Amino acid sequence: MSKRGPAAPKKLLTGLIGAPIAHSASPAMHERAAEGLGLRGHYQLIEVAGADAGGLRMMLEGVRRLGFAGVNVTFPYKEAVVPLLDELAPGAAAMGAVNTVVVRNGRLIGHNTDTTGFARAVAPLLAASGNAVAVIGTGGVGKAIAFALASLDVTDIRIFDSEPARAEKLAALLDKQGGARVAASVEAALDGATGLVNGTPVGMLPNRETPVAPTLLRQNLWVADAVYSPLITPLLAAAQAKGARIMTGRELAIYQAADAFELFTGLAPSTEIMGEAFDEVMAARSSACHAA
Numbered sequence: 001m002s003k004r005g006p007a008a009p010k011k012l013l014t015g016l017i018g019a020p021i022a023h024s025a026s027p028a029m030h031e032r033a034a035e036g037l038g039l040r041g042h043y044q045l046i047e048v049a050g051a052d053a054g055g056l057r058m059m060l061e062g063v064r065r066l067g068f069a070g071v072n073v074t075f076p077y078k079e080a081v082v083p084l085l086d087e088l089a090p091g092a093a094a095m096g097a098v099n100t101v102v103v104r105n106g107r108l109i110g111h112n113t114d115t116t117g118f119a120r121a122v123a124p125l126l127a128a129s130g131n132a133v134a135v136i137g138t139g140g141v142g143k144a145i146a147f148a149l150a151s152l153d154v155t156d157i158r159i160f161d162s163e164p165a166r167a168e169k170l171a172a173l174l175d176k177q178g179g180a181r182v183a184a185s186v187e188a189a190l191d192g193a194t195g196l197v198n199g200t201p202v203g204m205l206p207n208r209e210t211p212v213a214p215t216l217l218r219q220n221l222w223v224a225d226a227v228y229s230p231l232i233t234p235l236l237a238a239a240q241a242k243g244a245r246i247m248t249g250r251e252l253a254i255y256q257a258a259d260a261f262e263l264f265t266g267l268a269p270s271t272e273i274m275g276e277a278f279d280e281v282m283a284a285r286s287s288a289c290h291a292a
Contacts, residue, residue, distance in 0.1 A: 228253045
């Protein structure tokens with residue numbers, strides 16, 4: 001009688017919807033985390049630029065029917081997917097933005113792990129500083145950052161967006177979480193602030209701009225950026241030059257991915273393993289850039 005070999009690892013199919021996403025470290029982080037838990041994971045990049053509601057609905061229907069445990073959602077679709085889902089977790093419903101869609105019994109359920117991930121990442125900075133934080137940008141990630149700050153009892157959140165109506169809308173949503181105020185300019189948002197967070201894609205390669213003029217930065221201000229490609233964005237480089245404490249997008253990327261993985265599988269992944277995978281992706285990218 002022949003002996004059976006070890007059982008094949010359980011398959012896990014997840015992915016990411018957004019554009020542009022070729023630079024994403026998510027496949028490496030999720031697949032490595034799955035391997036560490038004895039799963040055979042595949043994380044599929046679903047890059048479609050300019051999708052309208054109909055196009056997004058078709059993609060989500062594919063996710064529902066093709067055996068996905070779920071998908072992440074990134075720029076520019078974090079808000080656009082909301083009305084297309086069957087159900088929203090309370091946090092995602094409160095802010096109207098989703099970065100994680102879980103498939104449960106054929107239903108698509110929206111969550112936001114940008115909020116939980118950023119809260120985990122920024123807590124050490126907040127513990128060592130005051131309680132006034134400027135948030136630049138009110139898109140999907142900017143919303144999540146503001147809600148994360150509110151969840152950590154930051155009472156002085158200053159919101160700036162180049163479209164004031166968007167900032168007003170976010171401030172209204174935050175009224176139930178403790179409140180925030182709209183700043184008329186970046187300068188006003190930073191006046192007296194102890195922290196600054198960029199929640200816009202400005203500075204993400206190939207863009208080399210900064211959402212905040214370097215002259216507005218100072219040593220007694222911590223500066224965080226949600227962008228992680230590159231890790232040191234023009235904003236963070238300018239902040240470093242002023243002697244400010246900085247936080248790259250690394251921690252947010254890892255923690256939001258870990259929280260999403262747990263929602264997909266019910267299993268807590270190793271953030272160390274995910275961090276190693278993230279670092280390897282960034283190192284390889286840096287080497288390729290230098291070789292070019």
